[in-house]
Amino acid sequence: MGLPVGRLILRRFADGEVHVQIEESIRGRDVYIIQSTCPPVNENLMELLVMIDAFHRASAVRITTILPYYGYSRQEKKATGREPISAKLVANLLTAARADRVVSVDLHTPAIQGFFDIWMDHLSALSLLTEYLRSVRRSDAVVVSPDVGRVKLADKFSRALGLPLVVLHKRRPAPELAEIGLVIGDVKDKAPIIVDDMITTGRTINESVKALLDAGAKPEVRVAVTHALLLGPALDYLKNEAITEVIVTDSIPLPKEKRLDKIRVLTLADLLAETVRRLNRNESISALFGA
Amino acid sequence: MGLPVGRLILRRFADGEVHVQIEESIRGRDVYIIQSTCPPVNENLMELLVMIDAFHRASAVRITTILPYYGYSRQEKKATGREPISAKLVANLLTAARADRVVSVDLHTPAIQGFFDIWMDHLSALSLLTEYLRSVRRSDAVVVSPDVGRVKLADKFSRALGLPLVVLHKRRPAPELAEIGLVIGDVKDKAPIIVDDMITTGRTINESVKALLDAGAKPEVRVAVTHALLLGPALDYLKNEAITEVIVTDSIPLPKEKRLDKIRVLTLADLLAETVRRLNRNESISALFGA
Amino acid sequence: MGLPVGRLILRRFADGEVHVQIEESIRGRDVYIIQSTCPPVNENLMELLVMIDAFHRASAVRITTILPYYGYSRQEKKATGREPISAKLVANLLTAARADRVVSVDLHTPAIQGFFDIWMDHLSALSLLTEYLRSVRRSDAVVVSPDVGRVKLADKFSRALGLPLVVLHKRRPAPELAEIGLVIGDVKDKAPIIVDDMITTGRTINESVKALLDAGAKPEVRVAVTHALLLGPALDYLKNEAITEVIVTDSIPLPKEKRLDKIRVLTLADLLAETVRRLNRNESISALFGA
Amino acid sequence: MGLPVGRLILRRFADGEVHVQIEESIRGRDVYIIQSTCPPVNENLMELLVMIDAFHRASAVRITTILPYYGYSRQEKKATGREPISAKLVANLLTAARADRVVSVDLHTPAIQGFFDIWMDHLSALSLLTEYLRSVRRSDAVVVSPDVGRVKLADKFSRALGLPLVVLHKRRPAPELAEIGLVIGDVKDKAPIIVDDMITTGRTINESVKALLDAGAKPEVRVAVTHALLLGPALDYLKNEAITEVIVTDSIPLPKEKRLDKIRVLTLADLLAETVRRLNRNESISALFGA
């Protein structure tokens, strides 16, 4: 956007408490804070909350919190009894700190929008990712949902790219046996594109690749996700030679040691800059929405 | 439960306004209101809100609102810009009327639980439906998700019944052509069980049956859903001879004229009675949960 | 006002659920929604609530909800125990949907203003109605309050028109007899003007006319009310030849079949347009107030 | 009730600040505070708010605030533009101090009940007053509403006592002349009972007596009101020999110097004790309601 970043001192006291000192008057200003709540998620989240409190008390007229990656987004319902709904808790905490608007990208479940009574905008990196994939499109490609929870997302990729859809799921062949990956749809001699909203430990991707190869897919697998957490064994899994390319965004900063040659990072900078520009000018941003 | 229903006069004034007069003292009582917000949804919802207000002002100590069917649950996110999130609006209205707890069954999206800051319990009719289906289980059956948004639900049926999973989705063969239904997975000579959370107009079911038959499935289709709205052409579609049985619950009262012979209605009465009993006694209800 | 109405698609799904799609960007705009919550009151109210939610989520900077007729306004207190206060419930629902300001006309009880913590403006059609009545003023006219609850309103008309005041009320002559209408004040050979805030079924008007004629009034009765609901037998009652003219406003749309020749509809358009203009320009509207 | 009053030190610091020290543990107790917000209204109100705060922080499980007289109740709407609605402000202040329930007697407008989202019970001294009046009932008595705003209340007395209803109002005979009192209804040789919710300065009563006598009423006027503020010239007005008896309640403590022989004070003690007993035992109090 060509705008300087505001001056602000963010530091930790010896006991780990976050402290913020805003270095210029922001009274009556329209403030945008960009912070992914990626790991270390609790540290990043508290930093964000303390910053919002400081900006509010310094009389910002409107505080827009942009979370390119929304931590705790996978805990969006009670899977069994006596669990938290931490994604809602995060919404309540952001509201309690008095954010006025929240912007995020490719939430694990779009219904998280409804967790907020303050303004919430849900952007999508879908067109960024599919635009790139189109440039490398092959006639033998298929879009693969790595499990039953991601079929809707995979369907969007499949429609955007005009490619067939394949669904993976797991089943226990017999009560005493381990679960194995099953493939619904035809992958024989196909070049799969596994799509997901995020890679965490890479285990799902790894199992998906195995199941796909077992079912006769070509060892030329692409992986396309928005959020690259790449924790624990993820890098090792991705080094698998059957994976030829991994397309991610920079919603989470990727440290140098995680930058494999085969990982291509697409930047959200233009999307977010355009969003800030339009929000500040009260222009429509619906063209940038995910759902 | 063997308990009498509380005495209450619910009527409409000449201008259609709802009026409630509670006929016995409920001061300090633990009140349970059971009302599906099925069509006419706005009338039923306002009735419910007015009742909650009346019970609150009459000093009920706790008001539990049980919605076997939660109207507006399909509007749980902004699909495009400038839309409401009506499922969240309903949550806010129930809260504004001062319900203390909300109970519902098989929500369109489990994340709707997170729309509430008051207590929200999400029950499931899954075991009720699968128990019945097991009794008629055939070795050639497959579980069918009628579109990409229901695969997760279909997967649960498939696991519970030990049957293969099939996914339907739609695709436009060419830009100038209409969308057609595609089948992922093997249905050749199989007896499909289409599962969904609700039947509204039946159009999705109808197209699913066509796509399944085109793909070689046996004309012995079962349909299993929790909520039977059966609006518009739904009954005509269900009369299709390829559909042999439709299993639903009584989350929505089914008027006589909609009771086809092939529709089997399983009752939620035991599930709800058990829920009320446990809530009143502060016993765990997590065994009754959906997710 | 010469301003175009905003583009917006308001429709019902097959199951009766309201859906709104705003067709142009209203981000940062000052939005005015005009909707009477007249019958079908619950449908109209839910439509309004869903629209407010949609406008809020589309980032309108201020949402003013104008209800020329405020449904449920007669349920503004508990008349006996264990009743709702539905007029307050409606205030809470509008607030929960996140309206910023509410404007209404001639509320059944002015104290409804105090049901709101958001901004509430109470306009009056009194000067519109009295201006017309002055044009047909006769020296033998008297202003009539049809029951003891409307005397304050009748007093305002009586002062504005410089006419005597008459009060009707009902009394049971003996425990075993039906209530009859009594007239306090002199109507002998007078031409009565019955005033009220609304006509619903017309029964009160009908009984008032009878009581007035019994007391010797001329069969030249005028009726002046703000809100013309005209439900059930109302039209038949109004066809009574002793009623020579009925003056109402268009706070509630009057369908063609209800437009008797003797009904004169005065339009609130100028009042509301002026209100919107002043609110938008932050000019005083106290001159337009009722109380 | 036979219960001791709780021990509590309520005092003022040198600068007039209220301080409360509760002298016994009330943790987990059901607390009832009885305090009329009569003059000095602001002092009494702040005392009440500070007490509520102290009881809340001392962990009372429920705080019921009983205001036999609700100060500011006559400011319940905006009569012109740019006024407060102080009766609603008081409701908001009681809520902000965290009262759980409010009980009051014969509010100036019953709609004040709807100013509260916390529990609000509205009691009535009507039966107390009419019971007494019945004992002195004379066949020549009429019930008089002293102005157009009290006709509804007067109607209730008139029905309860089986007496005719008379309405007073004021009118300016010509633009350059002062307002004079007019009588609607027949008072010739009648013994009037003027009813109202409160006497403040007594001016309205004084003018009513004049208008009644001018219209031929007997100089044997009774006055019946719930709240006896008796400010400024009130006592002088009441000493008028045409007033034979003034019936009031003890909702406001009447100091000795104001106790004229002709003032009969009926006590609310039984009504309030019964209310506390029933609230504490969760029994119905609707029989005690006003409206």
Added chain:
Amino acid sequence: MGLPVGRLILRRFADGEVHVQIEESIRGRDVYIIQSTCPPVNENLMELLVMIDAFHRASAVRITTILPYYGYSRQEKKATGREPISAKLVANLLTAARADRVVSVDLHTPAIQGFFDIWMDHLSALSLLTEYLRSVRRSDAVVVSPDVGRVKLADKFSRALGLPLVVLHKRRPAPELAEIGLVIGDVKDKAPIIVDDMITTGRTINESVKALLDAGAKPEVRVAVTHALLLGPALDYLKNEAITEVIVTDSIPLPKEKRLDKIRVLTLADLLAETVRRLNRNESISALFGA
């Protein structure tokens, strides 16, 4: 500031209720109300709350409440069990009346800022007082904290003036004896400047002077405080000849009869005018902050 004060009628009804009528349109205006909640504190506070309600309902766009003196600020914690925290109650009441921003000067405890979720600015008269004291600075002066709770404030004066710090406290020499004042630090032949946030009854000052003289201080004591309540015996204590000058601000209006020659009143007018100017223009006011 050269701006006229807004027109407003503030009066009391006969029963002591506050009434406000704003005499000019303030719709959409940025309103500043300046009112110290000094004695009579409850009257002043209720006046303020009613004014805020009136300005809010008259659609002021932002209401800033400036309390040069914040009544109840010394009740900011529970000193023993079952007490109110009245300073927090006041914060809740201001918020409930819907003030948007509160400004105060030299709060008894700076943590009172945190009692507010609305904007709160805490100004300081420290530089005003120290600037004056510097003009009369003597090499033999010491800054005295009159008790252990004011040492932090005294330290600020001591740093600003470059003078030594002395602390007074009280101790009971033996269980059966009265408390006596003890001096920590050297005051022998020194000219003490006793500093505090407020003088109420002057007892603390009086005891401090005695203890200082007993410890050998010169009978040339200065007293510097922000808030001059001067209640009860305060003036008599201040007339003590050992007190040569009392420096206060006009945060509380000082009536003529309290204006001793030795009392020098510094005006906060410039500080508050500058604050209003900067707030209205959205300029930084942190240079004016206390802490």
Added chain:
Amino acid sequence: MGLPVGRLILRRFADGEVHVQIEESIRGRDVYIIQSTCPPVNENLMELLVMIDAFHRASAVRITTILPYYGYSRQEKKATGREPISAKLVANLLTAARADRVVSVDLHTPAIQGFFDIWMDHLSALSLLTEYLRSVRRSDAVVVSPDVGRVKLADKFSRALGLPLVVLHKRRPAPELAEIGLVIGDVKDKAPIIVDDMITTGRTINESVKALLDAGAKPEVRVAVTHALLLGPALDYLKNEAITEVIVTDSIPLPKEKRLDKIRVLTLADLLAETVRRLNRNESISALFGA
């Protein structure tokens, strides 16, 4: 208390997100969560918030959160402009997660009680510490406040122990020189007891010891604090031979490697157990209060 700790699985996902699974039904139970928000403060705080959310959603009837150490308590006011008030933010976060009651021990500022609108109890370890100190009391001891902000606390120790009070503070001898510690009061040949609410890096203690020794104190310094954070160089400072004993509580778990021989840890277990017992039984806890 002899009660078992509830069963609960608290774990981290690979990405550091907290997850809680409560292992037994707690529906309708009175739940107490004990967790100090000591370093790692953000991790501990988020754990606590997620637990509260889980307990709330599992229908605990009341959730009491006991923070023996309240992290961020030193950020309780804005020291300069544009800072957060993080102690208030923490209060808002606990409230947003829906804790019902918060208990803490020896807060940095007692006014933090007023940051809460939910119930807040402030306990004190003062009697625990002074009881121990009395057992080792020496006639030559003095109580030392290490800076001007702790004098009030030191005064409480001094009163409880019947010992003289000494105050340390810092001053810059000349603008170009570093600050040095100054001693107010007599420490010559005395055995100082430095008291504070917490030790973080120990720097203040270290400087205090130096200043005391320079002023002639005996090298037999005791340190008594409630919260032992002991970060960074703290242990090294405490190893100083002039420090003979450090008395702390177990409000923060002290790992083995920090347990110097001279550190004596007094346990809060009895105080907290008694608090839980009394809260659960609705008995008074004011005897356990700090202020």
